[in-house]
Amino acid sequence: MKLADLPTPCLVLDRGTLVRNIGAMARALARHGVPLRPHMKTAKSIDVARLATTGQPGGITVSTLAEAEYFAGHGIADILYAVGITPQKLDQVAKLNGVGAAVMVLTDDLDTAGAIASHRRPPRALIEIDTGESRGGITPDDDRLLDIAGRLGPSLAGVMTHAGHSYAGRSVADMVRIAEAERAGVVRAAERLRSVGHPAPIVSMGSSPTALHAESLAGITEVRAGVYMFGDLFQAEIGTHGIGDIALTVLTSVIGRRPGQLLVDAGGLALSKDRSTEAAPKDYGFGLVLDIDGRRSYGDTIVRRAYQEHGVVVPDPDHPLDLPIGAKLRIAPNHTCMTAAAHDRYCVVEGGDEVIAIWPRVNGW
Amino acid sequence: MKLADLPTPCLVLDRGTLVRNIGAMARALARHGVPLRPHMKTAKSIDVARLATTGQPGGITVSTLAEAEYFAGHGIADILYAVGITPQKLDQVAKLNGVGAAVMVLTDDLDTAGAIASHRRPPRALIEIDTGESRGGITPDDDRLLDIAGRLGPSLAGVMTHAGHSYAGRSVADMVRIAEAERAGVVRAAERLRSVGHPAPIVSMGSSPTALHAESLAGITEVRAGVYMFGDLFQAEIGTHGIGDIALTVLTSVIGRRPGQLLVDAGGLALSKDRSTEAAPKDYGFGLVLDIDGRRSYGDTIVRRAYQEHGVVVPDPDHPLDLPIGAKLRIAPNHTCMTAAAHDRYCVVEGGDEVIAIWPRVNGW
Numbered sequence: 001m002k003l004a005d006l007p008t009p010c011l012v013l014d015r016g017t018l019v020r021n022i023g024a025m026a027r028a029l030a031r032h033g034v035p036l037r038p039h040m041k042t043a044k045s046i047d048v049a050r051l052a053t054t055g056q057p058g059g060i061t062v063s064t065l066a067e068a069e070y071f072a073g074h075g076i077a078d079i080l081y082a083v084g085i086t087p088q089k090l091d092q093v094a095k096l097n098g099v100g101a102a103v104m105v106l107t108d109d110l111d112t113a114g115a116i117a118s119h120r121r122p123p124r125a126l127i128e129i130d131t132g133e134s135r136g137g138i139t140p141d142d143d144r145l146l147d148i149a150g151r152l153g154p155s156l157a158g159v160m161t162h163a164g165h166s167y168a169g170r171s172v173a174d175m176v177r178i179a180e181a182e183r184a185g186v187v188r189a190a191e192r193l194r195s196v197g198h199p200a201p202i203v204s205m206g207s208s209p210t211a212l213h214a215e216s217l218a219g220i221t222e223v224r225a226g227v228y229m230f231g232d233l234f235q236a237e238i239g240t241h242g243i244g245d246i247a248l249t250v251l252t253s254v255i256g257r258r259p260g261q262l263l264v265d266a267g268g269l270a271l272s273k274d275r276s277t278e279a280a281p282k283d284y285g286f287g288l289v290l291d292i293d294g295r296r297s298y299g300d301t302i303v304r305r306a307y308q309e310h311g312v313v314v315p316d317p318d319h320p321l322d323l324p325i326g327a328k329l330r331i332a333p334n335h336t337c338m339t340a341a342a343h344d345r346y347c348v349v350e351g352g353d354e355v356i357a358i359w360p361r362v363n364g365w
Numbered sequence: 366m367k368l369a370d371l372p373t374p375c376l377v378l379d380r381g382t383l384v385r386n387i388g389a390m391a392r393a394l395a396r397h398g399v400p401l402r403p404h405m406k407t408a409k410s411i412d413v414a415r416l417a418t419t420g421q422p423g424g425i426t427v428s429t430l431a432e433a434e435y436f437a438g439h440g441i442a443d444i445l446y447a448v449g450i451t452p453q454k455l456d457q458v459a460k461l462n463g464v465g466a467a468v469m470v471l472t473d474d475l476d477t478a479g480a481i482a483s484h485r486r487p488p489r490a491l492i493e494i495d496t497g498e499s500r501g502g503i504t505p506d507d508d509r510l511l512d513i514a515g516r517l518g519p520s521l522a523g524v525m526t527h528a529g530h531s532y533a534g535r536s537v538a539d540m541v542r543i544a545e546a547e548r549a550g551v552v553r554a555a556e557r558l559r560s561v562g563h564p565a566p567i568v569s570m571g572s573s574p575t576a577l578h579a580e581s582l583a584g585i586t587e588v589r590a591g592v593y594m595f596g597d598l599f600q601a602e603i604g605t606h607g608i609g610d611i612a613l614t615v616l617t618s619v620i621g622r623r624p625g626q627l628l629v630d631a632g633g634l635a636l637s638k639d640r641s642t643e644a645a646p647k648d649y650g651f652g653l654v655l656d657i658d659g660r661r662s663y664g665d666t667i668v669r670r671a672y673q674e675h676g677v678v679v680p681d682p683d684h685p686l687d688l689p690i691g692a693k694l695r696i697a698p699n700h701t702c703m704t705a706a707a708h709d710r711y712c713v714v715e716g717g718d719e720v721i722a723i724w725p726r727v728n729g730w
Contacts (some may be wrong), residue, residue, distance in 0.1 A: 007430075007457070009730055036462065041673060063674045065372075083674050084620035086691035092372070108621065109690045118669045135675060136628055164672065253450035256473065256501045263449065263501055269706050270730070273638040307529065308406060308702050309428045309448050310500060325474045326451040337673050341634050343708060344729050364709050365374055365635070 003292055003353045004328060008253040009270035011339075012330060013346040015356070017247035018229060024241070025211065025228050028075045032217040037061050037080060037204065040227030041202055042108065042337045045072040045346065047359040061224045065092050070362035072101035080204070082160065082224065084128065084136050087115035094121035100212050104202075108137045110144060115152035124157035127193075130179065131185030133164045140188040147216070149198045150284060158202030159193070161186040161222070166209040170281070172239055179210035187219035193195045196208060209240050220316060231286055234338035237280035248340060249294050249330040251347070252311065254323050262313040266331055267305040272338035287331035287339075289313055289321075291355065303331060366720045368657055369693060371712055373618040373637035376704075377695060378711040378724070379659065382612035383594060387417050389606070390567035390576065390593050397582040401424050402445060402569065402593030407702045410711065411439040412724040417594060428591045430457050435727035438467035444468045445569070447525065447589065449493060449501050452480035459486035469522055469567075473503045478516035483595060487709055491567060492558075497543065498529045504560030505553040514563045523567030524558070525588070526551040531574040537604060537644070544575035552584035574605050583730065602645035613705060614659050614695040615652070616712070617676065619688050627678040631696055633671040637703035650706075652696035654678055656688075659695045668696060709718040 003012065029036050038052035041063035049060055049071060059078030062068050068079050069092075077100060081093070085105040093103045098121060107113055108128040116125050127148050130137035138144050149156050160304070163182035169175050182205045190200040206224035207219075217223065230248040231241045250270055256263030277284045286303040290296060299316030304310070311331070315321040323329075333339035341363055348357040373608050394401050403417035404407035414425055414436060424443030427433050433444050434457075442465060450470040458468045461485060461687060471479055474494040481490050483501035488654070492513050503509050514521050528547035534540050555565040570582075571589035582588065584602065595613040596606045615635055621628030631653070642649045651668040664681030671677070676696070680686040688694075698704035706728055713722040 007454070007730065008451075083630065084690070086373075086618045086620055086630075088618070088691055089372070107690075112690045123430070135672065169400070223494065232502065253451045264390075266452075267446065268639070268703060273640070273700075273703055274633070275640070276639070307500065325449070325472075325477045326453055335484055338633060338638055362709070365372065 001355045003251060004348055004353065006251055008251050008328065009266040010251050011346050012249050012251045012294065013359070015348050015350045016246045017245060018048065019051060021229055021231060021241065021245055021247060025225060026055060028032055028212050029223055032214070033221055034217045034220050038222050039063070039082070039105060039224045039243065040067055040071065042226040042340060043229055044340070044361045044363065045359050046071065047357070048229060050077060061226070064365050065089060066362055066365050068096055068101070071326050072103070077102045077246070080126070081105055081312060082162070084108065085112060085116070088121045090123070092121060093123050097121060097123055105150065105162060110148055110151055112150045116155050117153050118150060122155045123301060125152050125155045126158050126160040126204065127156070127189070129159050129161040129186050129189045131161045131163055131182045135164060137161060139197045139277060139289045140185045140192065142168045144190060145192055146196060146246065149193050156198055156200070158200040158204065159186050159189045159214065160202070160204035163205070163207050163210045165236065166207045169209060169238060172213055175213035175239070176210045179214035181199050182210050183217060183220055189330050206233060209238060212240060212319060227336060230336040233332055233334050234276040234280055237277060237282055246332045248336050249290060249332050252329055252331055254325055254327045254329070256335070257323070257325065260314065262315065262323065264303070264311040264313055264329060265309060266303070267309045267314065268310045269308055269342050271303060271306055271311065271333060272335065272342065273306060274335040274338040276335045284334060286311060287321065287333050290330040290332060292328045292330060368616060368714065368718045369721065371616055371720065373616050373693065373711045374631040374719055375616050376503070376708045376711050377614050377616045377659065378713050379612045380713050380715045380721070382610060383413065386594055386596060386606065390590060391420060392520055393577050394588055397579070399412050399582045399585050400587055401453060401556060402587045403434065403594070404428070404431055404447070404589045407591040407705060408594055409705070409726045409728065410724050411436065413594060414441060426591070428570040429730050430454060431727055433461055433466070437461050437468070442467045443490070445528050446470055449473065450476060450477060450481070455480060455484045456487070456562070456706050458488050459484060462486060462488055471525060472513065473501055475509060475513055475516055478513045481520050482516060484519050486518045489611045490520045491525040491569065492521070492554070493525050494524050494526040494551045494554045496526045496528055496547045498527060500529060502526060505550045505557065508552060508613060510557055514558050519524065521563055521565070523565040523569065524551050524554045525567070525569035528572050528575045531572045533604065534574060534603060537578055538602070540578035541580055545581065548579060548582060548585055555584065558568050561710050565672035570599060574602060574603060577605060595701040595705070598649045598676040598697055599641040599645055600631070602642060602647055613701050614655060614697050615704065617692070617694055617696055618691045622688070622690065625679065627680065627688065629668070629678055629694060630674060631668070631676045632674045634673055634700060634707050636668065636671055636676060636696060638671065639698065639703040641700045650701060651676060652698050655695040655697055657693045657695060662704050
């Protein structure tokens with residue numbers, strides 16, 4: 001099947017670009033001798049996970065228990081569920097771990113640490129450390145660190161942090177500085193644990209920008225990153241990769257035309273309502289319009305407005321677009337994690353217009 | 366099962382509120398003696414469709430061919446696919462119509478009208494009329510109206526319009542004015558067709574605000590509306606309904622706590638990144654926080670930031686929220702169509718905390 005034959009809207013994933021992005025991350029981390037635990041929250045696909053774990057220890061990170069169940073069912077045992085656990089969710093983790101998985105959980109809470117330790121099948125757990133994002137976690141010097149570790153007891157497997165505030169960085173210098181704070185903070189927490197006799201075999205950090213730009217990973221045992229696999233306009237704007245490295249686009253059809261405006265069948269659901277490039281140097285609206293091959297843009301032609309199923313494309317005046325109803329275009333997304341989530345599969349190409357595979361995704365919770 | 370037992374995040378649909386909203390719309394249209402063709406783009410559920418079509422002729426509106434296939438498979442034949450059709454999609458329509466469905470399509474394009482008429486199994490088609498939204502459609506007095514009608518030939522079934530710009534209205538007076546322009550425009554188009562001998566049995570208009578506030582529906586044969594069933598914060602802000610009429614909320618668990626901030630497990634995927642209330646009188650961030658019963662808000666406590674799986678709740682200083690990890694809350698959404706789309710089912714309650722049913726949804730394309 002060719003791209004032109006696909007029903008729209010749908011996701012197009014370029015395997016060549018994906019493999020290149022995975023290779024770039026692997027090389028960046030190989031410099032430090034630190035392995036990757038790829039975050040599958042973006043791709044949510046076993047086919048992508050197999051590529052992303054090639055040459056790595058094989059463990060992954062997930063953002064939902066639905067992902068944990070899916071990947072465990074496809075034979076990946078070593079899974080970090082990197083969102084703060086609640087006591088209620090421990091039963092589902094235990095169920096997976098009872099049939100061969102080794103799902104690790106995350107906490108920054110004393111009572112939850114107690115619930116983990118006293119569960120009939122306690123999972124291994126990491127303590128979440130806040131190294132500047134101010135979302136989850138306790139700071140490396142927080143008094144509660146040792147209390148939580150004590151409460152976890154034999155469940156304690158180490159510490160983790162996520163410098164999500166790296167997304168607010170706008171230069172390589174910003175990323176280098178944030179990566180070093182992320183590294184130093186989580187290593188400091190591990191050292192505090194070890195100094196009083198707690199084991200901390202895992203010292204986990206990561207976000208795509210800091211994973212790529214870190215100058216040192218001393219003391220880190222694994223790095224997590226996810227969005228680097230596919231890339232997006234926002235990551236291109238903050239310098240994680242080039243605009244030509246975006247592996248994931250939305251194939252769409254022209255469904256309306258009037259002077260100065262095209263309607264396409266990729267709207268707020270197919271593209272997501274994410275507007276992260278609003279805060280970036282260049283605002284791409286709801287996505288950058290490319291030709292069906294995904295190679296050529298039409299100047300600054302973007303999806304300016306997004307209704308549920310309608311996208312309004314306003315052509316760059318220097319690049320008038322006169323296309324018939326049914327003509328196909330591709331849209332590079334603002335935020336690939338959000339865009340992919342509305343779709344249940346990838347239509348995979350390798351540079352050309354031939355669809356070489358369909359890869360399913362796991363959505364929901 | 367009780368609400369407190371549900372895994373989070375998930376959708377909670379209050380059947381009592383849903384039935385009340387459906388009744389309010391039915392009464393509003395009964396005043397005019399005009400039937401409803403409910404738009405299922407919000408609910409995407411046969412269980413909801415059965416309630417919304419009660420006492421109506423039974424036809425529905427859909428926004429994707431996946432919806433068309435799903436509802437046809439559940440025995441609803443009369444379906445309007447209310448997004449401009451492309452020639453490529455006609456085969457899928459023909460397939461459904463070959464097994465008992467009667468899917469109607471929409472166009473505003475001469476070449477596409479030709480493709481419809483010359484298809485081996487031509488569907489009935491409506492011509493899309495622009496009555497002020499400036500999205501799809503031709504204006505009622507456009508010369509092309511008669512050309513498209515001529516090209517459609519026996520496929521022509523009438524005209525339709527959607528005053529989506531009613532969402533920009535901020536008062537009942539605005540809605541009344543926009544509804545009258547919507548009505549007058551599409552009736553004018555029907556009259557032009559009939560004046561030269563074309564049939565136009567269907568004269569279809571609608572959006573939730575204009576359907577509820579129209580002072581006259583003279584000449585209209587059916588009204589379409591969808592979001593009124595569930596409601597949301599944006600519709601409450603523009604006066605379509607009250608804030609107590611929101612039938613759909615997201616159940617979430619507290620997963621983190623620090624001074625002045627709670628983390629919940631409903632983030633940008635579970636709530637959507639829709640920020641429509643940003644332009645409304647009151648900005649609710651990514652949603653209004655309610656208690657587990659869905660009845661009580663905590664002043665202006667909202668989801669202030671949304672990451673993929675994390676929502677950051679900032680409590681109103683006058684309503685401090687001291688909740689343990691695992692405590693449950695409900696979030697009223699900005700835009701119910703977008704929020705529902707990330708979920709594959711509704712957990713249905715009727716006022717209380719007992720889950721009385723699970724209703725599936727059809728997502729994707």
